[in-house]
Amino acid sequence: MTLNLPTVLTLLRIVIIPVLVVVFYLPYGWSNEVVVGLFIAAGITDWADGWIARRYEMMSPFGAFLDPVADKLLVAVALVLIVQKHPEILLALAAAIILGREITISALREWMAEIGQRARVRVSAVGKSKTVFQMVAIGFLLYGEPLLDLPVMTIGRVLLVIAAGLTIWSMVIYLRSAWPAITAERS
Structure with missing residues (x-):
């Protein structure tokens, strides 16, 4: 399997998830701003990986599998954090x-x-x-x-x-x- 740019961006979205969790629990006033920034960055990678894959014909079976998994992981983790903080x-x-x-x-x-x-x-x-x-x-x-x-x-x-x-x-x-x-x- 060769990693192309869209797949690397998708993997980056997955790597952002544990960072987002750690920052979410930091006891600093700025942590919520950084968490939102990480969430937005993940959203941008979601848009970018799809656009690049289609535009430059860099679609791959692995990327097609991994992209929705990364999206669902990000959303699931974010929702769990939100409900935990605001039950x-x-x-x-x-x-x-x-x-x-x-x-x-x-x-x-x-x-x-x-x-x-x-x-x-x-x-x-x-x-x-x-x-x-x-x-x-x-x-x-x-x-x-x-x-x-x-x-x-x-x-x-x-x-x-x-x-x-x-x-x-x-x-x-x-x-x-x-x-x-x-x-x-x-x-």
Whole structure:
């Protein structure tokens, strides 16, 4: 396996995760700003690795496998940190919905690929919108302090609840698309 730039950027996103965790727990006033900076840097690598891979035809099977894994690891760890710091039912429920959907859709995609029906579960516009709301919400919630008189936590909560709603909607879309293959009799 040869490592190309997009794959290195994806691996960098994975390396950022433990650094983000350590900084999250540092007892300094600036740690939340650094955590958000790390989260944004990880998001930029996510955008950059895909753009570079497509633009310069550097796609690889390993990169295609690793990219969504890195995304899900980053989101899962960030949501766990947020819920641990702010143990509220609304945040916990939204995080559970988002994580449950990610596990379900990952398994569905793997199964659909195994039966040759991967195209049925392509990323939808609702799924992309969910990702935007989710990532912005996580950034606000990781920061967690008022900023320029903005109620950062309230904004983050609202955005995460919207992301959870979009999460359910996108999961229904994926399941409906896959339903014919799910219910088809196999011999």
